[in-house]
Amino acid sequence: MPDDRSASSAPAEAPSAAPLARPARLRADAARNRAQVLEAAAAQLAAPDGDLAMNVLARTAGVGVGTVYRHFPTRQVLLEALAADGLEALVAAAETAAADECSAGLEAVLRTGLRLQLTDAALGAVLAAQEPACVDTRALTERLESAVGQVLDRARTAGDVRDDVAPDDVRRLLYGLARAVSCGPGRLAPSARYVDVLLQGLRPHG
Amino acid sequence: MPDDRSASSAPAEAPSAAPLARPARLRADAARNRAQVLEAAAAQLAAPDGDLAMNVLARTAGVGVGTVYRHFPTRQVLLEALAADGLEALVAAAETAAADECSAGLEAVLRTGLRLQLTDAALGAVLAAQEPACVDTRALTERLESAVGQVLDRARTAGDVRDDVAPDDVRRLLYGLARAVSCGPGRLAPSARYVDVLLQGLRPHG
Amino acid sequence: MPDDRSASSAPAEAPSAAPLARPARLRADAARNRAQVLEAAAAQLAAPDGDLAMNVLARTAGVGVGTVYRHFPTRQVLLEALAADGLEALVAAAETAAADECSAGLEAVLRTGLRLQLTDAALGAVLAAQEPACVDTRALTERLESAVGQVLDRARTAGDVRDDVAPDDVRRLLYGLARAVSCGPGRLAPSARYVDVLLQGLRPHG
Amino acid sequence: MPDDRSASSAPAEAPSAAPLARPARLRADAARNRAQVLEAAAAQLAAPDGDLAMNVLARTAGVGVGTVYRHFPTRQVLLEALAADGLEALVAAAETAAADECSAGLEAVLRTGLRLQLTDAALGAVLAAQEPACVDTRALTERLESAVGQVLDRARTAGDVRDDVAPDDVRRLLYGLARAVSCGPGRLAPSARYVDVLLQGLRPHG
DNA sequence: AATGAATGAGGGTTCATTCAT
DNA sequence: AATGAATGAACCCTCATTCAT
Structure with a gap:
């Protein structure tokens, strides 16, 4: 259920001034405009x-x-809107992995996170950013952090992950991995290997 | 002898079209200007x-x-000039590691490469670039590739590194590592750990 | 009716990529700006x-x-806009001459064409250009060519013009004539004489 | 004898401050440099x-x-130096035509003048210029004017040329002719015709 | 809500010319 | 004489942003 964003945990937050990556309701033509802008932006970015x-x-x-400015007052807002789908997919993967009994969740998170970044250029920008501009991006990153925390905990318990790995490390390494993959020829070939390397490297001991 | 670049044999070689990151000889004032520009550029980049x-x-x-354009006709040339010292230091480290008997060379290369990138913002740009703009950047990257190849061979023989790791993987992963370190708070703390993770991940088996 | 340009049939034609020397409709302030730019450009060129x-x-x-770039994306577009009035006047003269029964049309075309070039520096540039940048400059030059063709046909029939003179020769000679007049002292005095010379030279025989 | 420039009529003029298109004597290396610059300039202009x-x-x-500035202090000086050969050839043609008994001299001047302009881009610039920058360009243009005057006189006497044609008209029309030829496709084809037209147009009567 | 005209700071780059070496 | 480094004015053009319509 990737789209339950607005029904998510934070129950009745004070209405924030922060812009929304996706406004709750929109006149039909406004929604169409918004979608056109996003599509064009994705094309440009790709x-x-x-x-x-x-x-x-x-x-x-x-x-x-x-019209662009009405929908996306800053470039960061636009980027986050562009990344929203991918980020949601990543959150969903992480939450699924957190719910799973098996300890292979981290692998799923890494593979999905890398694949999504290669698909969606904006996702990397959001992962790299220190601070989200939109409230619901923040909500998503918080859910991501929480789910990855659970995944890590389970993996740690199973002895699959070092003690000193935190969710933020996963975010950073995931981002760095995408950079490593993208700075050379071929993207599919190294991806799998690099994830293997990272997973292996994250195991305890040496 | 990592720095014999300027001692190459042919005294009056045909003038190459590719710009030099460091021209062989320079009038005194020109050299001073060039240094000032590089210093200012490093400051801006930092x-x-x-x-x-x-x-x-x-x-x-x-x-x-x-004057800036005379010395650095394109931004890429400027970046490579900025990165030259760091790149040389990295090459030196790699060549030293290649010459060493012990099998810990890869670790030295990774630690040095990461440290230098954090020190020198241009080095990352050069590592990430597909194609150098200056002939002697190319010479350096080729020496780097060669030395890393030797380091990897020795490590592979010692059973410390997977079979499927090539010098270009080291370049990419080194770059990605720096991105991972730089996209979050604290730079020293995670550096050592991330290098550990990467080294461990590059070991054979799984 | 030489000025029916804007009265063309299709109300919602597919937007053409070629810039218009004169956009169909303009906000009031935009029109004022455009006019100011054209006026200033004419002054600079003069x-x-x-x-x-x-x-x-x-x-x-x-x-x-x-604002200048918005109205005139390239210098050529600007030149054509500057030349538009003069070019229209020339086309009008040529079409009138083509409609006339008498065979003196060519003389009118040459005299008008020379006078307009001396008045309007941009007209020469447009006459000299191989290829117009704007669709309606092209439309005008095509109308000019066609009208001059008719004028020449009639004159040829009347035995006033050599067989081997085409509309494009008239364009080139007209341009050359303006250059000849402009590269020396006095502009009115030689103009009439040079047109005489050209007209006489274009007569048949030898 | 196209190169008797320095032995020309003006016997002992006061040494002028005006630069020379061709200095009298030059160190061997300076002469070589000068020639190289001229060659390169011709190439660029072409x-x-x-x-x-x-x-x-x-x-x-x-x-x-x-070095370029030493030899050619202004662009105009350079242009005149570039045009010197062509201008001399034109002067020679005109003086030959002036010496000839026959009345076809004007035709030779026009054909030669047009051909040389098409060959040598700088010649047009010199013909168009109001005032030469170099003393010996001036000497040449004066010889040209004088020779063309003689040619015209003879032609006028023979009834081949209108009364109101002066040497300066020939200069201007010759320049305009080159412009007409050059502003369209094909240069050889129209050249002959346009000279015919001009010659015919310059005949008396109508 | 949407539009798109206008703005002008900002960054890029060239090139004529001077002058120390 | 020759060199070529340095200069900086002058142009070019883009693009984020505002605001009247």
Whole structure:
């Protein structure tokens, strides 16, 4: 259930000033505009160049710049909106892994996290960011941290992971892994190996 | 002898089109300017923002823009010049490790490579780049690759490293490691641990 | 009716990639800005120096550079916009001449074409250009070519023009004539004579 | 004898401050440098782009910028030096035509003048210029004017040329002719025709 | 809500020219 | 004489952002 975001744990938070990566409700045309902008942004970001100029974005999305700014007041908000699907998928994978009895959850998290970053350029930016701009990105990263914590705990108990590995290490290493994969030729080939290396490296002892 | 670059044989080689990260000889004032630009560039790159505008650079270096362009026709050339010292140090470490009898060479390479990247922001950019812009950066990266190859061979023979690890994997993982370290709070603390993890992960078996 | 450009049929044509020398409709303030830029550009071009720097243009027109670029993405587009009035006048003259019964049409075309070039520095640039940048400049040059073709046909029939003269020769000779007039002292005096010479030279026989 | 420039009519003029398109005597290496610069400049000017940046020129000529400036203090001086050969050839043609008994001299001048302009881009610039920068360019243009005057006189007497054609008209029309030829496809084809047209147009009556 | 015109700071790059070596 | 390093004005162009319509 990847989309229960708005029914998530934090029950009745004070309405924050922080922007939403996904507004609760939207006029039909506004929703369509928003979707067009996101699609165009994903396309631009996926391009080899990879920049994300608001004017160009507006033009390729077929809307005015003002509309882009209405939906995404800062680039960070836009990035988080772009990353939302991937981040949710990662959270879902982590929560599933946390719920599983077996101790292979960490592997699932790493493989999924790497695959998603290679698919979705914005996800890396969000993983690397110190601080999310949107409240529900924060909610997701908190869920991620919590689920990864559980996964790590179980793995640690099973003797599969060193004692000194925290959820934030997983975030960082996952991000670094994607950078390692992306800075050379071939992306699929090294991915599996690098995850193997990382998993093996995270085991206790030496 | 890691630094015999300038002692190469042919005294009057055909002028190559590829720019040099470090020209062989320079008028005294030109050398001073060049050093000032490099110093200013290092400062700018080390700043939290981390951009590197040529005109700002010129101003803070106290020279005209044209002077910056004369010395560094492209940003990539500038980056490689900035990275040259660090890259040389890394090559030296790798060659020393290759010459060593003991099998701990890989560890030295990784620790040094990570430390240097954290010190010198340009080194990461050069490690990540597919293709160097300057001939002697290429020479250095080739020496690095070769030395790391020897280090890996010895380690593999000693049973310390998996079969499927190539020098290019070391380059990529080293770069990714620096990204992992840099995308969160604290840089010293995780560095040692992450190198441990990587070393352990590179060992054979699983 | 030489000016039915804007009265074309299709109300919602597919947006063409080619820039328009004159956009169909414009917000009031945009139209004013555009006119100011054109006025300033004409002034700069008419100056003895005759260059046309975009930033200077913006300043003298009292708008931002971006506004100049919005209206005129390239210098060629700007030139064509500057030349539009003159080119239209020339087309009108040629079409009138084509409609006339009498055989003196060519003379009118040459005199008008020369006079307009001397008045409007951009017209020469457009006449000299191989390929227009804007769709409606192209439309105008095509109308010009067609009308001049008719004029030539009639004149040829009347025995006033050599067989081997095509509309493109008229374009080139007209441009060359303006250069000849402009590269020396006095512009009115030689103009009439040079047109006489050209007309006489275009007559059959030898 | 195209190279008797320095032995020309003006017998003992006061030494002028104006630069010489060709210095009387030169150290051997200086002469070689000068020739290299001229060759490189001709190449640059002949390129489709056709600009003439001093720095680039110096580099392609294999000399320092300072050397270029020593030989050619202004761009105009350089242009005149580039045009010198062509201009001399034109002067020679005109003087030959002036010496001839027959009345076809004007045709030779026009054909030669057009051909030389198409060969040598700098010649057009010199023909178009109001005022030469170098004393011996001036000497040449004066010889040209004088010879063309004689040619015209003879032609006029023979009834081949209108009364109101002066040498300066020939200069301007010749320049304009080259512009007309150069602003379209094909250069050889129209050249002959356009000279015919001009010759015919210059005949008396109508 | 949406639009898109306008802005202008900002960064990029070139090149004519000077001058110390 | 020659060199070429240095200069910096001058242009180029983009793009984030605002705001009137």
